[in-house]
Amino acid sequence: MRLHRLEVTAFGPYREHQVVDFDQLGADGLFLLHGDTGAGKTTLLDAVAFALYGSVPGARGQVKRLRCDTADDGVPTKVVLELTVQGQRLRLERSPEYERPKKRGDGYTTEQAKASLSWIDGAPTEYPPEGLTRIDEVARTVQRLLGMTVEQFFQVVMLPQGEFAKFLRSDTSEREKLLERLFGTQRFGDVERWFVERRRERGRAVEAQSQQVRELIARVSQVSGAVHESDVDDQNWLEDIEKGAVRELEGAQAEQSRLRRERESAESALAERRQLADKVRRVRQANATLAEIGEKSAEHEAWRAERDAAHRAVPVLAAHRAVRRAEQEQEKAAAEVVAAAARCELDADTPVAELRSLAGAKREEAGALAHLVPEAQQQETDRRRATELAEQIARDEQREAKLLEQQAMLPARIATAREQVEEAKHAELRxxxxxxxxxxxxxxxxxxxDLPAAQQELTTATASAQRAVDVHQQARDLLQDLRARRLAGMAAELATRLAPGEPCPVCGSAEHPEPGKPIDDPVRAEDEEKAQHDEQQAHARREKAAVEAQRAQQKVDxxxxxxxxxTEPELAAELERLRAERASLRSAAEQLPQRTAxxxxxxxxxxxxxxxxxxxxTGLAAARSEHTALLSTVEERESRLREARGDFPGIADRRTHLLDVAARLEQLVAARTTRDDAERRLAEHREALREAATGxxxxxxxxxxxxxxxxxxxxQLTEALAEVEERAAGARAALASAELAGVDGAAEVGLGEATEAATVAxxxxxxAAALAHRAEQRQRDLAELAERLRGAWAELGPALAEHAELEALADVVNGRGQNARKMSLRAYVLAARLEEVAVAATRRLQKMSGGRYSFVHSDAAGARGTRGGLGLDVLDDYSGKVRPAKTLSGGESFLASLSLALGLADVVAAETGGALLDTLFIDEGFGTLDADTLDLVMDTLDELRAGGRVVGLVSHVEEMRQRIGVRLRVRKSRDGSTLELQT
Structure with a gap:
């Protein structure tokens, strides 16, 4: 992975857009990032991490305040990073979530986080060429290309302030957490938990099986009554119980057979005695029944006469009821005739033929109106339809007017909209x-x-230059005067040493025609030298003042x-106008999509x-045509219907009236006929009643x-007489039966002794039967329980062996039991990784410490039985002793921490199998080193940048600035931090 370019806007302390060119910074392989405290040096590293992973390392990532507090509301927070990884040059752009003021109204709104990835040199075949815009897709792609998680990146590429000194001095548990994050050994922890969970599950299963065995043993003990001793062989104990149950069942069945035979003999004797007693009782009962019936014979004859008279009166009663019904029907028919005549408003005795003729005439008249009823209904339907059509035509005419009005206004609206779209496009261009x-x-x-100040500066510089010219001229005049006087004095001085005939030391002549004369106030060499020095200083001041005046003149010009x-007011007004115009154009440009739509x-x-x-x-024309046709039809039909309905509201009303009159006349005819029939039937039923009584x-x-x-x-009478006859017949039949022949009704039969003997048996x-049944049931239960218990024993044995093996293996994996080192599987893997880190870190630590220190990895257990495997000490070559890392001095701790960080970076990079890490950042810690140690560290860093690797250092140390030629300075101000490249 090599970084090329970083851009930050409104991010951290950087208010304005800032650019870091890593290609220029890393041209030498080593660069320094320095500046004031809090200026934002570490923020640049945070920006790189944020662009890649969407988060920043350490406690800063927990706050989630990445936006610059002083940035303008309209400036979005954004980080752009260009880098090459695995031969692919790509551009990452991210924006965090932050609150910004609403564009309309008061309050704030949330600006959602965004991320995009675009390919600069062409996308790989497995990715879309237009790039990625979903945050989760960008994150997965970056992690796949880099081959490491965000935690590994922070520890491998960005070596943070104080983290590895803390790691160096931390205890086993803290060191384990970091190594687990870096090397991704959670899967080994999952294996440990899998074994523990598997052991727990198998333990529960074995316990359930053991509990089942215990319950079955307790059930066998309960059923058999035999106590289970812990020192007795289970199989022998169960066999003894089964044999005892069989013996008990056989004895109970034998006793049951003997007592059953005794019971059968006693019950047979009892049955014979009961049969004799029953015969005696039946004889006595039959004699008593015949005597009772003989005493009540007169009463029985009266019952029989009453019953026979009631039977003979039944036909007479039926004829009497028929007479009553005929009388009621006659009265009802007469009343119906009166009511029907009243409804017809006619005399009740009007001849039936006349009534029938009148009803037929009414029905014939109603029939003549039947064909006009559908026309009347259609007339109402057509009238309603005509009204609906009129209303619909009115609505459609109103809607037509509105649509015409809209159509007339539409060209002007379209022209206005086109002008607004063109205005927005023009605004976007402008x-x-x-x-x-x-x-x-x-x-x-x-x-x-700035001009007034520059003009004032020019005036001041011009005046200063003029004064410097005057001063210099005065000094020059004085120097020339002193030189002239000195020359004059020198001639007089030489003249005093001339002798006639001796050559002049100046011209060599032996003749001295006019020797110099002594002058007043002679000038010494010291005076001339001082005057010359003053003149030179004045000349320098004159030149400097002239340069300042020229510079000021150039600035003003x-x-x-x-x-x-x-002028300034004109420019201020123009700037204000441009800002207003910019706001207006931006507003118009932002409305372009809306206006286009x-x-x-x-x-x-x-x-x-x-x-x-x-x-x-089209619909309106159809409605109007239909409405005109309907009106014509309704008007033509109305003349016929008016004549047919007469004084009634409608044809149906008149027809209904005629049919009602005809129906009432027919009802009167039917009532007259019904009344005449009822009177005839009444006379017939009365004659039938007299004949039935006589018969x-x-x-x-x-x-x-x-x-x-x-x-x-x-x-009741019939049943009583039948009962009397049945009792008498039954008593006579019993006495005459062969079964009771010869039985004396006065004999006494004793049942007590036989009954008691049968009850006892x-x-x-x-x-005995109950005991035998219980013994049989006990034997069946014991056989079933024995089979289940043997099956449970057969399943429990392998389960116990398997659980013991699994428990021992789980203990070993989790650092207990037969694990001599008391190291869990995860700790063992981490210890191996830490040992690799110690080897890699030792190479650098020996070089930076002049061969004095080496890392020593220890897998011994800690104090009070704590787990081992992650011990890390330092071997001091001067003493040959192993020292705890906590005993190192500040500078030595930095060397050890840096070596450890670099070694860990190498091991993690090799472990992840990801992209080649061509860029490395080291944040602070150099201030604790002396000059010689710093030289060793710089030599190590030179090795790091060999082969094209770029190393960026973050430091305040002044000597680092002198040693490193390419520097990026971060300047801090109230308006936000800025970057300055120094070489």
């Missing part, structure tokens, strides 16, 4: 130019505001040339309105009615 123009005017306004004729809707409305008008007009042997019908008895009484036999 927006970038207006923004650029606004930036330019803002820069000019800043220049206009540049500002004036840049501003031209524009509105225009499309309006254009589609034209066709819809035309189609609606066409359909409406039944009664003097008149009244005597026959007096002999009437209820059915209940007749039944029966109870003894029942007890």
């Amino acid at each position: 927006l970038e130019g207006v923004q650029s123009k606004g930036t330019e005017v803002a820069a000019l306004l800043s220049a206009a505001r 540049g500002l004036v040339e840049r501003l031209g004729e524009r 509105g225009l499309a809707e309006l254009e589609a409305s034209t066709e819809r309105l035309t189609e609606q008008l066409s359909q409406l007009r 039944a042997g009664f003097d008149d019908p009244a005597a026959a009615l007096a002999a009437e008895r209820s059915e209940e009484r007749i039944t 029966r109870e003894a036999a029942e007890r």
Whole structure:
């Protein structure tokens, strides 16, 4: 994995858009990231992690406040990262979730998190060419390409502040948590838990089987009554119980057979005595019955006469009831005739033939109106339909007017919508130019505001330059004067040393025509040197002042040339106008989709309105035609119906009236006929009553009615007489039977002794049967329980062996039992990984410590029986002793922590089998090193960048800046942090 470019906007302390070019930074393989505390150095590493995984390491990721608090509301928070991984160059873009002010109204709204992945050099075949936009798909793709989780990335690529010093000094449990996250050994923990859970499940199953065996043994003991001793062989104990049950059953069955025979003999004797006693009782009972019947013979004859008279009166009673019914029918028919005549408003004695003729005439008249009833119904239907059509025509005419109005307004609305769409498109095109123009005017306004200060600076610099010229001129004049005077003084001095005939030391002449004369106030060499020094200083000040004045003049000229004729108020007004125009254009541009959709809707409305008008007009024409035809038909039909209904509301009403009159006349005819028939039948029934009474042997019908008895009484008399005859016949038959022949009714038969003997024998036999049944049931129960118990024993044995084996294996996997090292499977795997880390880290630690220190991995158990396998100490080569890591000094701890981090990074990268890690970041810790140790560390870092790897260091140490040529400085200000590349 190699990083190319990072862009952050409104992220952490970075208010404005910032860019980090890793290709330029990592050209030398090593670069430094430095700056003020809190400026945002670590935030750049967070931005890389966020772009890849959507989260940041450590406690910063728990806060979830990634947006810059001072960023403008309209600037979105965004991180863009370009990198190459597994030969694929891709671009990742992410935005976190954050709160922003609403564009309309007060309050805040949540800006949802976003993520996208695009392929720069072409997508792989298994991915869509347009890239990915779902957060979960981007996360899975990044993790697959890098081959490591987010926790592994934070520990392998970004070595965080203080994390590995903490790891170096941590105890076994804390070290185990980190290693488990990095190496993904959760599956071994799952194996441990699987064994424990499997052992628990098998333990529950074995316990259930054992409990079943215990319950079966207890049930056998309960059924057999034999106590189960723990030291007795279970199989022998069960066989003894089965044999005892068989012996008990055989004895009970023999005793049952003997007592059953005794009971049968006693019961036979008792039955004979009971038969004799029953015969004596029957003889006595028959004699008593015949004597009782003889005493009541007169009463019985009276019952028989009463019953016979009631039987003879039955036909007379039937004839009497017929007379009563005929009288009621005659009275009812006469009343019906009177009521029917009243309904017809006629005399009750009107001849029947006249009534029938009148009814026929009414029905004939009603029949003539029958064919007009459907026409009358159709007339009502047509009138309702005509009304509905009129209402529908009115509604359709109103709707037609509205649609015509909408159609007339539509072209203007479409033109307006097109102008708005063009305005939005034009605004979108002009927006970038207006923004650029606004930036330019803002820069000019800043220049206009800087111009007065620059002009004042020019005035001051010009005055200073003029004063420097004056001072320099004065110093130069003084120097020239002193030189002239010095030269003059030197000639006089030489003249004092001239001698006639001796050569002049200046010109070599032996003649001295005009020797110099001494002057007043001679100048010494020291005076000339001081004046020359002052003149040089003045000249330097003059040159410096001239440069400052020239620079100030150039600044003013540049500002004036840049501003031209524009003034600060004009620029401020123009900037305000551009900002307003930019807001207006942005608003219009944002409405482009909405306006385009509105225009499309309006254009589609034209066709819809035309189609609606066409359909409406077609329906309206049909409705009008139908309405005109209906009105003509209704008017033509109405003349015929008016004549037919007469004074009635309708044809059906008149026809119903005629049919009702005919029906009432026919009812009167039927009532007259019914009354005449009823009077004739009444006379016939009265004559039949007199004949029935005489034929039944009664003097008149009244005597026959007096002999009437209820059915209940007749039944009672018949049953009583039958019972008397039955009792007498039964008694005579019993006395005459062969069974009772020779039986003396006065004889006494004793049953007490025989009954008692039979009872004693029966109870003894029942007890024996119950004992035999219980013995049989006990034997069956014991046989069934024995079979179940032997089956449970057969299943429990293998289950116990399997559980013992599984329990021993689970103990070994979880660091107990026969596990001599007391190391669980997960701890054993982690210990192997830690041993690899110690070997890899030792190579670097020996080099950085000058061969003094090495890591020593220990798998010994900890204090008080704690699990071992993750011990990590340091071997001091100076003393040859193994020291705890906590005894190292601050600088030594940093060396050990850095070595451990680098070794862990190598092992994790090899373990994951993911992408080649070409970029590595190390955050802080160099301030604890002396110069020599720092040299060793830098040599190690040089090895890291060999082969094309890029190493980024985050440090405050000044010496690191001097050692590393490529640096990225983070500057902190109130307006947000900025980045500056230094070389």
